[in-house]
Amino acid sequence: MPVFIGKRLLVAIPTLLIISIFVFSLQKLLPGDPVLAMAGEERDPAVLEMLREKYRLNDPIPIQYVNWLGGVLKGDLGISLRTNQPVLELIGEKLPVTIQLAIMSMIFAFVIGVPMGILAAVKKNTVLDYVASIVALSGLSVPNFWLGIMLILLVSVNLGWLPASGYESIFVDPVRSLQTMIMPSFVLGTALAATLMRHTRSAMLSVLSADYIRTARAKGLSPREVILSHSFRNALLPVVTLSALLFGELLAGAVLTEQIFTIPGFGKLIVDAVFNRDYAVVQGVVMCTAVGFILMNLIADILYVLLNPRLRASL
Amino acid sequence: MTDMPVLSVRNLTTSFRADGGWKSVVRNVSFDVAAGETVAIVGESGSGKSVTSLSIMRLLAEGSSRIEGDIRLNGRNLLALSEKEMRGVRGNEVAMIFQEPMTSLNPIFTIGRQISEVLTRHKGMSQSEARAETIRMLERVRIPNAASRFDEYPHQFSGGMRQRVMIAMALASRPKLLIADEPTTALDVTIQGQILELIKSLQEEENMAVLFITHDMGVVAEIADRTVVMFRGDAVEAGLTEEIFHRGAHPYTRALLSAVPKLGSMAGEENPLRFPVVDTATGITVQPAASEHSVVQHSPILEVRNLVTRFPIRSGLFNRQTGSVHAVENVSFDLRQGETLSLVGESGCGKSTTGRSIMRLIEPTSGEIQLDGFNVRTLGTLELQRMRKSIQMIFQDPFSSLNPRMTVGQAIAEPFLKHKMGTVRQARDKTADLLEKVGLSAAVMNRYPHEFSGGQRQRIAIARALSLDPKVIVADESVSALDVSIKAQVCNLLLDLQESLDLAFLFISHDMAVVERVSHRVAVMYLGEIVEIGPRAAVFENPQHPYTKKLMAAVPVPDPARRGLRRGISNDELKSPVRPLDYRPPERQYREVSAGHLVQVA
Numbered sequence: 050m051p052v053f054i055g056k057r058l059l060v061a062i063p064t065l066l067i068i069s070i071f072v073f074s075l076q077k078l079l080p081g082d083p084v085l086a087m088a089g090e091e092r093d094p095a096v097l098e099m100l101r102e103k104y105r106l107n108d109p110i111p112i113q114y115v116n117w118l119g120g121v122l123k124g125d126l127g128i129s130l131r132t133n134q135p136v137l138e139l140i141g142e143k144l145p146v147t148i149q150l151a152i153m154s155m156i157f158a159f160v161i162g163v164p165m166g167i168l169a170a171v172k173k174n175t176v177l178d179y180v181a182s183i184v185a186l187s188g189l190s191v192p193n194f195w196l197g198i199m200l201i202l203l204v205s206v207n208l209g210w211l212p213a214s215g216y217e218s219i220f221v222d223p224v225r226s227l228q229t230m231i232m233p234s235f236v237l238g239t240a241l242a243a244t245l246m247r248h249t250r251s252a253m254l255s256v257l258s259a260d261y262i263r264t265a266r267a268k269g270l271s272p273r274e275v276i277l278s279h280s281f282r283n284a285l286l287p288v289v290t291l292s293a294l295l296f297g298e299l300l301a302g303a304v305l306t307e308q309i310f311t312i313p314g315f316g317k318l319i320v321d322a323v324f325n326r327d328y329a330v331v332q333g334v335v336m337c338t339a340v341g342f343i344l345m346n347l348i349a350d351i352l353y354v355l356l357n358p359r360l361r362a363s364l
Numbered sequence: 365m366t367d368m369p370v371l372s373v374r375n376l377t378t379s380f381r382a383d384g385g386w387k388s389v390v391r392n393v394s395f396d397v398a399a400g401e402t403v404a405i406v407g408e409s410g411s412g413k414s415v416t417s418l419s420i421m422r423l424l425a426e427g428s429s430r431i432e433g434d435i436r437l438n439g440r441n442l443l444a445l446s447e448k449e450m451r452g453v454r455g456n457e458v459a460m461i462f463q464e465p466m467t468s469l470n471p472i473f474t475i476g477r478q479i480s481e482v483l484t485r486h487k488g489m490s491q492s493e494a495r496a497e498t499i500r501m502l503e504r505v506r507i508p509n510a511a512s513r514f515d516e517y518p519h520q521f522s523g524g525m526r527q528r529v530m531i532a533m534a535l536a537s538r539p540k541l542l543i544a545d546e547p548t549t550a551l552d553v554t555i556q557g558q559i560l561e562l563i564k565s566l567q568e569e570e571n572m573a574v575l576f577i578t579h580d581m582g583v584v585a586e587i588a589d590r591t592v593v594m595f596r597g598d599a600v601e602a603g604l605t606e607e608i609f610h611r612g613a614h615p616y617t618r619a620l621l622s623a624v625p626k627l628g629s630m631a632g633e634e635n636p637l638r639f640p641v642v643d644t645a646t647g648i649t650v651q652p653a654a655s656e657h658s659v660v661q662h663s664p665i666l667e668v669r670n671l672v673t674r675f676p677i678r679s680g681l682f683n684r685q686t687g688s689v690h691a692v693e694n695v696s697f698d699l700r701q702g703e704t705l706s707l708v709g710e711s712g713c714g715k716s717t718t719g720r721s722i723m724r725l726i727e728p729t730s731g732e733i734q735l736d737g738f739n740v741r742t743l744g745t746l747e748l749q750r751m752r753k754s755i756q757m758i759f760q761d762p763f764s765s766l767n768p769r770m771t772v773g774q775a776i777a778e779p780f781l782k783h784k785m786g787t788v789r790q791a792r793d794k795t796a797d798l799l800e801k802v803g804l805s806a807a808v809m810n811r812y813p814h815e816f817s818g819g820q821r822q823r824i825a826i827a828r829a830l831s832l833d834p835k836v837i838v839a840d841e842s843v844s845a846l847d848v849s850i851k852a853q854v855c856n857l858l859l860d861l862q863e864s865l866d867l868a869f870l871f872i873s874h875d876m877a878v879v880e881r882v883s884h885r886v887a888v889m890y891l892g893e894i895v896e897i898g899p900r901a902a903v904f905e906n907p908q909h910p911y912t913k914k915l916m917a918a919v920p921v922p923d924p925a926r927r928g929l930r931r932g933i934s935n936d937e938l939k940s941p942v943r944p945l946d947y948r949p950p951e952r953q954y955r956e957v958s959a960g961h962l963v964q965v966a
Binding site: 259261265266279282283357358359 | 421423451452453454455456459460462464467468469470471472473474481482485486517519530533680
């Protein structure tokens with residue numbers, strides 16, 4: 050296992066380098082000048098030049114990249130041009146918010162999607178299966194922002210059960226934190242639940258027709274044992290991989306949902322940074338997301354190996 | 365035998381829902397199985413033999429199937445039981461083992477857990493009691509080091525060992541009836557012998573009733589007291605196995621028996637011999653004409669010298685090579701025009717790899733291959749394509765070797781057109797001609813593979829292989845997946861084509877009886893090496909190498925007189941040709957027994 054993890058981490062290094070070069074050069078191709086954005090009304094060429102000099106924006110792009118990379122290796126992601134805060138600090142503020150949102154969304158997705166998928170597979174071609182498919186399709190086709198706004202109108206404005214927006218850290222006021230996060234994570238979770246449901250259903254269907262399920266039934270096991278213990282654990286393999294990828298996507302931030310519920314997560318941070326040509330922040334957030342994605346993939350692979358004795362032996 | 369049979373089936377009719385109606389696939393089948401008795405249901409695919417066994421277990425999907433008639437287990441009507449009561453019967457009073465040991469065990473649970481589950485479920489044992497009993501069962505099915513293998517997973521066992529695990533699981537609850545659905549079909553012949561032996565001896569110990577489902581007349585002859593012959597859903601004949609074999613009344617029974625290749629039936633014959641053809645409706649037998657075809661005067665079209673193919677095994681952080689699979693090791697042989705040379709052996713002996721290496725579908729490690737004037741090992745990409753016009757392949761599985769989205773005509777014409785051997789019009793004529801040659805009509809050209817049966821598809825695959833006018837055909841287990849009667853027909857077709865087109869066949873097979881029938885010469889392979897090679901008659905009538913002898917002794921012969929035969933229980937496993945990096949293959953010596961008959965001596 051350590052060899053396996055070591056191998057995967059080695060592969061991650063060039064991946065991250067390529068992503069960073071890609072993001073770095075793309076940004077420089079964008080029209081717009083960060084110094085102009087920073088200077089606001091100030092148009093004095095001398096001031097602009099001084100700013101450029103200060104942030105070393107006059108250096109050739111490869112030199113800028115090497116400088117940035119050198120900083121990263123020392124744990125310094127640079128400073129936001131807009132707020133003058135270190136990028137690392139900004140990320141440190143927003144990351145917990147995004148992680149909390151992602152985890153809660155995944156919980157919703159799992160609790161709704163997986164049982165529905167199992168049920169649809171077991172009751173294939175019955176009313177239950179069709180209902181589950183329709184619900185899943187609706188979950189996929191209803192836009193997040195619409196569902197978000199409707200929920201706010203219903204639950205917060207009309208019923209007054211939950212706060213419409215805002216954010217509180219889970220370490221400061223856990224109850225309030227959960228209250229503010231329930232609706233946004235439900236909105237994100239339902240869309241993912243639909244995807245999970247479809248995958249769980251097809252994975253279950255293929256497992257249910259396997260020879261070893263016939264063996265399990267021939268042993269006289271109850272449907273419950275056959276489905277939950279013999280089938281579901283096998284069907285879980287592809288679902289786990291998918292979930293890790295979905296979770297990775299959530300880490301990149303959910304721009305629209307964060308906007309509607311005014312949650313200060315990664316989504317809002319990166320949109321603001323792109324509009325302000327705040328290069329260091331964009332670069333930092335993208336790298337952070339990439340690391341998150343790679344980590345999630347690694348975790349998916351490890352889980353896969355743990356769930357699958359055949360792979361476990363090959364390590 | 366007691367008066368009341370353990371299992372009594374009366375007028376069993378099973379139907380499936382199809383196109384809004386019910387279509388019966390088993391009709392009015394009746395038979396009994398007494399304690400200690402083995403009854404075989406024999407038939408080809410689509411005969412309803414497996415559906416019969418699943419009907420007894422009530423394992424068919426409930427909404428889409430209907431079971432009528434009367435199935436009594438020790439007098440209790442199984443069809444009248446509730447689903448919950450039926451679960452108490454399954455795996456407890458009636459247990460079942462299946463054909464595919466590789467897929468019939470759950471890959472993510474240890475085999476110990478899967479066996480002890482039966483005991484905790486049906487016998488109310490605690491975990492530790494079940495564990496002890498499971499280990500005892502594993503010992504009874506002769507799995508070495510049973511206690512230490514309890515916590516291993518199915519993939520850590522070979523096919524034969526997995527089938528033993530299945531048997532242990534089935535017998536754990538001491539069932540009164542064991543249903544064995546083609547339990548040895550997927551196994552190698554020496555392993556098949558072991559498993560049959562095991563079932564026989566366990567049956568004696570427990571005085572268990574066994575219902576044995578198979579397509580293999582040799583297995584039937586060896587194991588069954590009584591036999592039911594099924595044909596397209598009907599039980600056409602039932603009786604004592606000896607009666608069926610010697611005085612079978614139904615034309616289909618006779619057709620089936622005549623199509624069965626019988627090891628040892630070729631004594632005194634010089635050339636390959638076609639299978640007799642029996643009309644399944646009238647029962648009239650047409651004896652085949654002896655072949656006049658002689659190959660002695662031809663020069664070799666294919667010469668293989670010291671062929672070696674190894675696959676690296678890599679592991680560790682930097683994927684360093686840590687060993688190799690010595691799939692083919694120092695193999696040499698000639699193949700003459702118009703001749704059939706068979707490569708026989710069990711799984712992993714390197715026979716398929718040899719075939720593929722010769723075509724360079726797999727890159728050989730070293731050696732020399734001369735084919736129709738080509739020095740195969742040195743060819744560049746373009747020449748390699750030209751070379752493949754001379755050698756074509758027919759694969760085992762006719763269901764997956766044809767592209768489902770190409771019509772039969774397109775599939776056959778494609779190689780002809782790709783090699784620019786003529787115009788589209790000529791390709792059409794050629795395709796029509798080939799379809800007629802393989803016994804199909806030219807009119808089927810525009811149909812898709814799924815519209816054909818397995819035997820017909822194999823004919824199509826043969827037509828495709830012939831479209832380039834090859835001189836050599838590598839037939840890799842080409843008849844192994846086919847039903848007995850179809851197998852006989854396809855073998856006859858191959859012999860016809862060989863005679864009319866002067867084809868050379870490299871016939872790769874594990875089936876000794878078929879090989880005996882169709883070959884001029886035979887090479888026996890073991891662990892990547894040829895251990896014995898020679899004219900068919902010499903190898904089969906005077907086998908020299910211990911492995912050849914072992915292989916031939918293990919083949920079930922369709923002769924009920926051999927029913928008492930006991931091979932003695934062994935649990936040898938097939939050895940693996942995986943070697944460490946520093947392995948040096950030993951120098952081999954061969955002894956010439958008679959003209960052209962060589963055997964490895966050291």
